[in-house]
Amino acid sequence: MRRVLVLAAVVVVGVLLETTVLGELRLAGVRPDLLVLSVVAVAMASGPVSGAAFGFSAGLVADLLFDLPVGVSALVYTAVGFAVGIARVYMTSQLPLVHLVLVGAASLASVWCSGLLLRVFDLVSWETVARAGPLVALYNLLLAPFVYPVVRALAERVPAKPAQRW
Secondary structure, eight states: OHHHHHHHHHHHHHHHHHHTHHHHOOBTTBOOOHHHHHHHHHHHHHOHHHHHHHHHHHHHHHHHHTTOOTTHHHHHHHHHHHHHHHHGGGOOOOOHHHHHHHHHHHHHHHHHHHHHHHHHTTOSOHHHHHHHHHHHHHHHHHHHHHHHHHHHHHHHHSOOOOOOOO
16 A cells, blocks of 8 residues: 555656656747656566556556546556566666666657557647657656655565565
């Protein structure tokens, strides 16, 4: 129960920061995606199942609050959380550069996958998606040294309890 409350607080703080402080500080017209940073940090700390579950809940909150079609961010964040959780097994280096590359790749993938899904529904143009992906990834890379260690430390401090069998 404590873990759920801590991770819910991470989502709430991420949404508040993204909409208030960072909503006005746009980089070439795009805003950062703190929820992707949070999903990557939780997945790196807890593994693929926790990363996917946290990604789904964070994406659903993003869909409901940020005027997106419901399910797009939830699907993409779930996939990002699961993929990063799987990739953590293969990451043997603790160098910060490796984690920054992972954050940048996950940010770029999330924007492009969301854009692809939105393009299927004819809600966005290819030019917008192609331009926004690298800019959001760059913005997330600039914020990663401040957000990633805090969220990862919180996720590691409150570990998930193993499921109990009957």
